[in-house]
Amino acid sequence: MIPQGTIATATTAVETIAAVATAVAPGAGSVAIVRVSGPRAEPIARALFAAPGSQEWESHRVLYGHVIDPGSGERLDEALLLLMRAPRSFTREDVVEFHCHGGLVAVARVLEQVLAAGARRALPGEFSQRAFLNGRLDLTRAEAISELITARSRRAAQLALAGLDGGLERRIGALRARLLDQLAELEARVDFEDDLPPLEVDAVAMELAAVRAELLALVAEAAQGRVLREGLKVAIIGRPNVGKSSLLNALSGSARAIVADLPGTTRDLVESELVLRGVPLTLLDTAGIRPTDDRVEQLGIERSCAALAAADAVLLLFDLREGWGDADAALRELVPAGVPLLLVGNKADALPPAAADVGVPAGSKPNHVAISALAAEGLEALAAALLECCGASLGPGLEVALNQRQRDLAAEAAVALGRSLEAADQALPWDFWTIDLRQALRSLGAITGAEVNEAMLDRVFSRFCIGK
């Protein structure tokens, strides 16, 4: 176990790390930041940064000047330098940031000089890891930062911000405190049963059950959070000419895919990223599936089937004018069991008004909606039905959502509490209750980082981007 707040100070030789902290892509931005953290951050900055005039090297003050190659004296970039001395920095170490021009080459040269001057390239998430180890952040906040960076929708960003504000840490911390109270009651009985009033067994069991119920609710809500963070991959499939490409275009609000009144128009997968009611979606338009001798079309159909197999959900489009037919039913058989499927009748605009429901497949009452991709009608209902069948309709009340790691730990804690309650039910001695209660506390502690081991930290922070 690593006690939070001690590691970096206890280790004698803390290395100084450096990385480009801004997005690295050609032509991405006008400013790029090289971030340096550790005991050598300031000496490195002083060696590489020439600040003209009488500018003071004070903490939390911006200096203007040039980054230079100390060997040749060559100017590498005109830059601003921000010095943040420990502990008033993100990592609680001395931190220096070079705010350079955003060109890839210039910023790479600055980083090279910083590395040559004695820093080492930071690993993914290493700045955040140091912030955690130095007690600046708990684990849920550190993970929230990473989630904020990768958020693909406004709702996902809001959720990450709530985590950064400590919403999750407080929720888990409160549950942990309640369990600790019960553990104290039980432990006292193990040691001093004769000196204490008898334990209110029912009250303890009720409290354990209540905490367990809250954990199970959090575990259930995690699925919604996952959808928000990671988004859904949705494949649109159907026979040729039913309007799949038209639907992709209507939903993404652009002429992304070629539409033509010619069966077999789409040959390749066409992908579009969009946000539907706060949920990020990757929508895949596919080649219409039918028997064909055309080799290229066959290849396209193979891709349709691969997309179908990899999708989180499937929209199976059919032509309302023709009604649901055997060929549509055959496509439905291709959708793997357990994958949410929505049947979408298209071209409702071309039907007489009373006939909008005509042709919807009889029998097992599958989810279905009627739309017109051409007239952009019924798309709201389609969005609602799609998210509903994916279990992703988001209530406004979702305030915190566990990520996969946190979810697994919360589920573990709930299982342990279940065992504890069984021990209570069977009136086993107190020790039997406390073993599992301690296990539950350990699992909750691992969520916030109050109890973690090194392997777990490596797993958490290796998923971060470099420079964060």
Ligand SMILES: Nc1nc2c(ncn2[C@@H]2O[C@H](COP(=O)(O)OP(=O)(O)OP(=O)(O)O)[C@@H](O)[C@H]2O)c(=O)[nH]1
């Ligand atoms: N009336 C009407 N026509 C539509 C609608 N949606 C699509 N169409 C027409 O149907 C034809 C085929 O549309 P596409 O979107 O290319 O169909 P597709 O399913 O992608 O076809 P393939 O790529 O060949 O598999 C085009 O002429 C569209 O204008 C609709 O809602 N109403």
Ligand SMILES: [Mg+2]
């Ligand atoms: Mg098409």
